[in-house]
Amino acid sequence: MSVTSRDILDMNAFHGDGDDPLVARRLASMGAASTLFFERPIEMVSAQGAEMTAADGTVFLDLYNNVPSVGHSHPRVVGAVQDQVARLNTNSRYLSAVTEAYSERLLATVPVPDARIAYTCSGSEANDLALRIARLSTGKRGVVVTEAAYHGNTAAVTEVSPVSYRQGGVPDHVRLIPPPGPAYGNDIAGGFASALRAAIAGLEADGHGFAAFLCDSIFSSDGVFAFDWSALVAAAEVTRTAGGFYIADEVQPGFGRTGRGLWAVAAAGAVPDILTMGKPMGNGFPMAAMVARADLLARFAEAFGYFNTFAGNPVAAAAGSAVLDVIEDEGLIANAAAVGARLKDGLTALDSPVIGAVRGCGLYLGVDIVAGDAPDPDGATRLINALRGRRIMVGAAGRFGHTLKIRPPLCLSAEQADRFLGVFAELTVGPA
């Protein structure tokens, strides 16, 4: 299997061989819309904590799924959903004590000045709305993102998601810069700021103007870059000076994953104009949100009616509240920091010719798989499937698809981390 930079979005997605009757049924109903993990796809039937159980009884250690972030089927989130769905599940045009309380609690955590919340169903919808607001308020169209960015699946956010293109590339009003990493040498923050400044100048020279710098605070699909978060502060400054808006995409790093508070952008000390969140927000209940400066939202509401049927409903709010409760009560941010450091130290200590750089923070790590000095996406794919054979699930990311992406539920224990490290060492270094 050949993996290029265009396949990152689906690089762990196979269509199966069709011999599996359930795979055949999947293909007959979902066709080209189906993507399945692993060369031998897995039928899952249940999950708890950081483990998922297949139909044949096999239990997999889950180091991939960042949606069930407080743990699969967490009883407090499950209970909150079960209780609320039996009582009231309706739209946000009625007042609901559950939703009002959740909004206030969430808003108090977010590092956007004078912020207001617009709920959506998905991170894609949140980023789509954020771009509309930035474009309306600036009257400009140009957006700068990183070179292997992913910001969602609508028409508008696909344009700013270079990894989604299998043919051609992003339109001219979208400019790409490398993520803050080795590409910039010793001055990562300065280099990143200069690259952003140049990209903005290009947008202006070509008549698009500059609307927004849109940035996943941990650069997930770029391959997990958290070298120098002062790059975010520098980029925010460049963005503001140029008259654009800084949209912090916290769909992946948000809700404690980095082990440094709820929001990575806040940990970095940067102040966005708009912040988007999603995936782990309801621990699997479909919900997301955009938080924006009140003045930007008000300007948007003058120009457009906006309503989102399912968004901000009481069941979502109940799930979201339970997620915040569990993060606090179970100390999951501290756990992400501690177990993440244990994993990162363990991976860094491995002496294997196939392991390149180890990056990331908290429970979002990237491990480059290399052949000599070159990225080895085929090797990464083989490792992913070999780990699957040892009942451990990880994914891949990065511009070349050679970066193993390790982002388990935040409740991962030290023992589970060690189990992964042991198996990974066997596969990359050899038998102990």
Add this chain to the structure above:
Amino acid sequence: MSVTSRDILDMNAFHGDGDDPLVARRLASMGAASTLFFERPIEMVSAQGAEMTAADGTVFLDLYNNVPSVGHSHPRVVGAVQDQVARLNTNSRYLSAVTEAYSERLLATVPVPDARIAYTCSGSEANDLALRIARLSTGKRGVVVTEAAYHGNTAAVTEVSPVSYRQGGVPDHVRLIPPPGPAYGNDIAGGFASALRAAIAGLEADGHGFAAFLCDSIFSSDGVFAFDWSALVAAAEVTRTAGGFYIADEVQPGFGRTGRGLWAVAAAGAVPDILTMGKPMGNGFPMAAMVARADLLARFAEAFGYFNTFAGNPVAAAAGSAVLDVIEDEGLIANAAAVGARLKDGLTALDSPVIGAVRGCGLYLGVDIVAGDAPDPDGATRLINALRGRRIMVGAAGRFGHTLKIRPPLCLSAEQADRFLGVFAELTVGPA
């Protein structure tokens, strides 16, 4: 309060007066993103069947909400969600017997030839994807919609939703035609087809080309037009002849609301290339889907990676399966036909100077409120708030915002319909 064609999307949305402490809290957290029903917003705490209960104990008859379509808090849907959310709630990259079975069952109902399903979180995402597919396959950009159409809230589908514009209007590559109604005189289908043909010619003359005819099969936001469904057959033929794709938006009319089978477009005898569905699909659990010809989906997958994190998860599939069970086992399509006819006959029989045309079918009715011969949106707003005072909830729609929109849960009983008719007669005709 003045209501123009630009306010339809929010014409029942007020911000409240701020004296209500919960309204004040809402405004502080959601700001301009908040829209609330009624001059005096309601805090809801629970709901069952076609009734919703406010925090002060008042029970409202719900003739507005088309999302909890099999009835608020239906025990079978609630039970299915409660059971599945406790066991497994994960993405569709694993096989899941629940999702595979639901996909097959759903697909068997849909009137798209050689169809495959792509799950999404919202009807907006489904329509956004449908437009991308139509544009990619035609290489053209132009879309024709009806003059007060609403197809969702992303950047791309807002462009084809004229009612969402409060300033300015749709872009030049979107052309508007009146819905199939009195605007076309005696030959509604012929007139609608001619208007579509002219719009397509305009798109081609102006260099946009023609990608899709996108049409809500019951023209909900246009004011509920179901005069002559042969108009859909004629429009499909015009669309195909012109080399475009017919996208049937069944987000509102789908899942039995019209009382004529699950899909209005099928009842009309028209065959779309793409069909989108949403709102009632999970009775409030956030889920939606796009069903497209397999070849169109395959062509799209060659060009773009597409994945939707929450979509098609086992909890959604469980909710969706329960919805189909209830529709079948409780005979809700027949109930929609019978109770809808009772409502429509009752409304048509009312002799009131403020009631104009009564339109629609099944449990989706539109009632024009007029002053003399003129649309009276202020009168419609007064009626909505007067009905709220009598513990009955309805909404409004239409190009001028003067059409009462009646679309209760499909379980509405004859007695509940009669209660509404009695109160409505008192308010529009006078005491009995």
